[in-house]
Amino acid sequence: MEQILTVAAEALAESGYEAVSTNTIAARAGISPGSLYQFFANKEDIAHALAERYAAQLAELRTAAFDGADLPTLPLDQLIDAITGPLVEFNLANGGFKALFARPDLPPSLTDAVAPLHAALLGRVTALLSARAPGLAPEVVERTATVAIQLVRAMMPLIVAADGAERAALVGELRAVLHGYLEPVVG
Amino acid sequence: MEQILTVAAEALAESGYEAVSTNTIAARAGISPGSLYQFFANKEDIAHALAERYAAQLAELRTAAFDGADLPTLPLDQLIDAITGPLVEFNLANGGFKALFARPDLPPSLTDAVAPLHAALLGRVTALLSARAPGLAPEVVERTATVAIQLVRAMMPLIVAADGAERAALVGELRAVLHGYLEPVVG
DNA sequence: CGAAAATACGAGTTAGAGCTCGTGTTTCTC
DNA sequence: GAGAAACACGAGCTCTAACTCGTATTTTCG
Numbered sequence: 001m002e003q004i005l006t007v008a009a010e011a012l013a014e015s016g017y018e019a020v021s022t023n024t025i026a027a028r029a030g031i032s033p034g035s036l037y038q039f040f041a042n043k044e045d046i047a048h049a050l051a052e053r054y055a056a057q058l059a060e061l062r063t064a065a066f067d068g069a070d071l072p073t074l075p076l077d078q079l080i081d082a083i084t085g086p087l088v089e090f091n092l093a094n095g096g097f098k099a100l101f102a103r104p105d106l107p108p109s110l111t112d113a114v115a116p117l118h119a120a121l122l123g124r125v126t127a128l129l130s131a132r133a134p135g136l137a138p139e140v141v142e143r144t145a146t147v148a149i150q151l152v153r154a155m156m157p158l159i160v161a162a163d164g165a166e167r168a169a170l171v172g173e174l175r176a177v178l179h180g181y182l183e184p185v186v187g
Numbered sequence: 188m189e190q191i192l193t194v195a196a197e198a199l200a201e202s203g204y205e206a207v208s209t210n211t212i213a214a215r216a217g218i219s220p221g222s223l224y225q226f227f228a229n230k231e232d233i234a235h236a237l238a239e240r241y242a243a244q245l246a247e248l249r250t251a252a253f254d255g256a257d258l259p260t261l262p263l264d265q266l267i268d269a270i271t272g273p274l275v276e277f278n279l280a281n282g283g284f285k286a287l288f289a290r291p292d293l294p295p296s297l298t299d300a301v302a303p304l305h306a307a308l309l310g311r312v313t314a315l316l317s318a319r320a321p322g323l324a325p326e327v328v329e330r331t332a333t334v335a336i337q338l339v340r341a342m343m344p345l346i347v348a349a350d351g352a353e354r355a356a357l358v359g360e361l362r363a364v365l366h367g368y369l370e371p372v373v374g
Numbered sequence: 375c376g377a378a379a380a381t382a383c384g385a386g387t388t389a390g391a392g393c394t395c396g397t398g399t400t401t402c403t404c
Numbered sequence: 405g406a407g408a409a410a411c412a413c414g415a416g417c418t419c420t421a422a423c424t425c426g427t428a429t430t431t432t433c434g
Contacts (some may be wrong), residue, residue: 016292037392180366220422222422
């Protein structure tokens with residue numbers, strides 16, 4: 001079942017959600033279409049499970065990477081470095097992530113499937129922002145968090161598509177973007 | 188034929204590329220499926236023609252809005268205002284635009300169809316950037332332009348989805364993002 | 375006006391996707 | 405070791421979307 005999700009993630013990374021057929025996922029997982037549907041009710045359910053697995057992995061990543069550091073008191077550029085670094089690694093290692101997360105116009109069914117993932121991330125970022133800038137109005141915090149997430153979402157496909165020096169340069173650009181945007185608010 | 192493209196754009200705005208059927212487009216245009224295929228070879232061809240129409244409209248928009256002003260010498264924040272304003276208007280008026288332009292993982296066929304649109308925009312932004320900062324290395328200019336376009340692409344769906352005060356606030360955020368990113372480079 | 379060319383039509387074809395279900399195979403229990 | 409329960413199988417069902425093609429209609433022009 002983990003195996004199925006892993007294969008589905010690979011296929012998603014290559015072709016996108018609509019282009020991947022359930023029969024293809026089954027074949028690549030080495031099982032029959034019938035067996036696939038004993039683990040998942042339908043295609044959307046696969047995406048949903050995958051989104052949850054990604055959410056869990058991101059949560060793990062967070063605790064592993066930032067357990068010691070006191071994020072709210074870190075200088076902004078170090079904070080940004082500490083967050084974007086593992087995030088880029090995660091996106092490189094999980095190509096399917098952006099297929100579920102980075103699309104602005106998912107089919108309505110999928111919107112529901114990935115909503116928890118979005119909500120979890122938004123919650124984390126809002127918490128971090130309000131810890132750093134306690135005076136901010138809640139709606140400003142939420143809007144700032146939404147925009148910051150959106151900026152990362154937008155840059156990640158570029159970063160993943162590039163490699164070598166160009167990728168490193170684009171990671172630098174992502175950090176510059178975040179710094180330029182967040183510095184006036186929570187700097 | 189313009190009629191078909193207009194209808195197709197509306198349908199795209201509502202449902203996205205894959206979800207819109209050619210028969211639906213034909214029906215909404217008041218013609219039969221057979222007639223549709225006398226104007227366009229296939230579904231991709233419709234998207235291609237629509238992308239070209241958008242490219243032309245954007246070119247018009249540009250000349251109309253900035254004909255008098257001397258963009259390279261304007262202060263950066265005024266430049267950003269002058270560009271983002273009409274761009275937001277355009278996106279609000281043409282909901283189908285983002286369905287073709289803002290998606291990171293278009294099907295390969297569509298990638299070709301919208302490539303000219305991307306190229307045209309990239310060309311315009313690179314020209315503007317190098318006019319403002321003549322000393323920059325070409326690859327830096329191109330990377331900066333790519334990132335700037337990507338930032339606008341990312342923010343536009345948020346802006347279009349919001350309305351009233353929230354939309355205005357998000358436009359402000361877009362401008363803040365662009366300013367924060369571009370100021371160190373071409374400020 | 376009438377014939378021919380061009381255009382419009384829409385039911386039908388084809389292909390592929392999601393999904394099912396009767397059958398075969400393995401695994402459990404006594 | 406035998407019966408039962410759970411699981412796995414994959415050919416095939418169904419539905420939908422892109423696209424076609426023989427026919428009907430309109431337009432063009434001598």
